[in-house]
Amino acid sequence: MNRVYGIIGIKAKMANWNADFTGRPKSTSNGDIFGSDKALKYPMKKMWENEGNKILFIKSWKEHKGGIVPNQLGERYATIFGEIDKKNTTTKEVMTNLFKCTDVKNFGATFAEEGQNISITGAVQFGQGFNKFDDTNIEIQDILSPFADSTKEDAKQSTLGTKITVNEAHYFYGFSINPNNYNEYKEILGSDFNGYTEEDYKKFKKVALTSATAYSTNSKFGCENEFALFVKCKDKDTYLPDLSDYIEFDSKKREVDLAKLEELVGDRGEIEIYSNPYKLKVVTTKTHKNIFTNQEI
Numbered sequence: 301m302n303r304v305y306g307i308i309g310i311k312a313k314m315a316n317w318n319a320d321f322t323g324r325p326k327s328t329s330n331g332d333i334f335g336s337d338k339a340l341k342y343p344m345k346k347m348w349e350n351e352g353n354k355i356l357f358i359k360s361w362k363e364h365k366g367g368i369v370p371n372q373l374g375e376r377y378a379t380i381f382g383e384i385d386k387k388n389t390t391t392k393e394v395m396t397n398l399f400k401c402t403d404v405k406n407f408g409a410t411f412a413e414e415g416q417n418i419s420i421t422g423a424v425q426f427g428q429g430f431n432k433f434d435d436t437n438i439e440i441q442d443i444l445s446p447f448a449d450s451t452k453e454d455a456k457q458s459t460l461g462t463k464i465t466v467n468e469a470h471y472f473y474g475f476s477i478n479p480n481n482y483n484e485y486k487e488i489l490g491s492d493f494n495g496y497t498e499e500d501y502k503k504f505k506k507v508a509l510t511s512a513t514a515y516s517t518n519s520k521f522g523c524e525n526e527f528a529l530f531v532k533c534k535d536k537d538t539y540l541p542d543l544s545d546y547i548e549f550d551s552k553k554r555e556v557d558l559a560k561l562e563e564l565v566g567d568r569g570e571i572e573i574y575s576n577p578y579k580l581k582v583v584t585t586k587t588h589k590n591i592f593t594n595q596e597i
Contacts, residue, residue, distance in 0.1 A: 301498055302533040304477040305540045305569070307547065308340065309527025309556070310429065310512050311579070312469045314439065317523050323464045325438060333436055335471045337426035343515035344507040345403050353503075354380055357409065374413045386415045394418065395485070396492050405496070408481075423481045423496040424504060425545040427542050429473035432549035437467045470526070472555075474544035477501065480536075492533055503531065509574055509591055525591055526576040527556060531569040538568045555581040562586070 310317060318339035320326045327333045339504050342358075346524070349355040360371045360379065374384065381397045394416050398404045406420025443461040479496035486495050513524040531540065546564050548557040562585060565571060573588035584590055588597055 301496070301501060302536050303479070303538065303540075304330035304501065304530060304532050306333075306475050306477075306508075306528065306530040308473045308508050308525070309476065309575075309580075310335065310340070310473070311524055311526040311576075312466055312471070313522045314465050314467065315520060316465050317463065317469065317520070319592050321337050323462065325464070325469070333469060335429040335431075335473070337428065337473070339404075340426060340429060340473055340512070341407060343520075344406075344504075347507050347511040347514055348402045348503070354400055354425030354458040355403045356380065356398065356401040356405050357407075372458055377413070379409075384413065389415075391416060391418065392489065394421075394449055394458040396489055398534040399485070399489070399493055402503060405500055419589070420485075421481050422445070423479055423500075424475060424477050427474040427544065430544070431466075431469040432551075432555040433468055433470045434551040435467075436469045439465050439467055441465070465522070468513050470549060472527070472544040472547065472549070473516060474542035476540075477504070488496065503527060513592075524576075526580050527582070528574040529558075529561075531565055532572075533569045535568065538571070539550065540565065551582060554579060555583060557583040558584065558586075 316323075316325055318326045318335040325333050326336060345355050345358050349358060356376060360376055361368050362371050362375065371379065377384065377397075380401070384394065394411070395418055398418065398420065400410060404420065404422075406422055406424040408420040409418065410420075411418040421505050439464045443463055445461055477496070482493075482495040485493055500507055509525055509528050511525070512520075515523075529543065531543070533540070543561055543564075546561040548560065549555070550557070559572070562571070573582060573584060573586055574591040575582045575588060575597070576591050589595060590597055
């Protein structure tokens with residue numbers, strides 16, 4: 301398959317799509333709110349895992365000295381493929397196993413364990429998802445706990461906590477898929493490895509359309525997939541920039557204008573568009589589909 305470029309749009313309403321270590325929505329030094337690529341990859345990996353796919357880079361737990369602690373990377377690998385024999389397990393065998401993990405097949409991996417040092421540049425690469433909504437406000441709610449402070453023996457009141465959300469934000473992530481990243485591994489792994497295939501792309505496309513909506517936690521409830529665009533290049537030598545820079549978002553109308561993007565792509569790629577027609581308007585000359593029902597709008 302040829303390269304694919306695209307955009308994934310995530311809406312957050314009274315939710316916190318990607319918090320920093322203070323609990324506030326992640327932002328740049330000049331105050332622009334954005335979501336990291338990790339925030340988008342995590343619900344994708346959870347959805348793949350729930351569907352029975354092998355996922356390596358996700359937190360898992362073990363019992364240790366009476367406590368519950370996260371697994372180390374080698375331990376996580378061992379739970380999926382068995383322990384690495386330092387004397388007999390080859391790097392080729394480990395690499396073959398890594399590519400059996402759906403997250404590694406898409407996003408790549410850095411696997412540094414004793415006797416193994418493998419770095420794989422993923423076929424799928426994301427930019428940062430910047431919020432294009434002009435009127436985003438950060439909301440801070442005080443939460444009353446039902447319990448007293450356990451660190452104070454004379455505590456007479458229950459403790460207070462906070463929940464930090466945005467009133468509304470619309471994040472747009474640009475991404476690219478370059479199957480050629482895996483050409484060198486085809487030579488190394490031989491018939492055991494087919495590279496990045498159409499089947500891999502279909503798996504990615506499914507989570508790109510639904511994983512944020514499917515993933516509901518206390519802070520993520522209110523976050524959902526609202527837009528997605530895919531450009532399948534017709535020529536193997538077609539190169540496109542970050543497409544999220546070429547869309548216009550009207551905050552008052554909740555409207556995405558694709559005129560500049562369509563002009564940029566021209567006839568070099570086949571454009572597919574999905575959106576939430578109930579909350580978002582898309583200005584385009586192309587036919588597009590309902591992101592929830594897959595029906596043409």
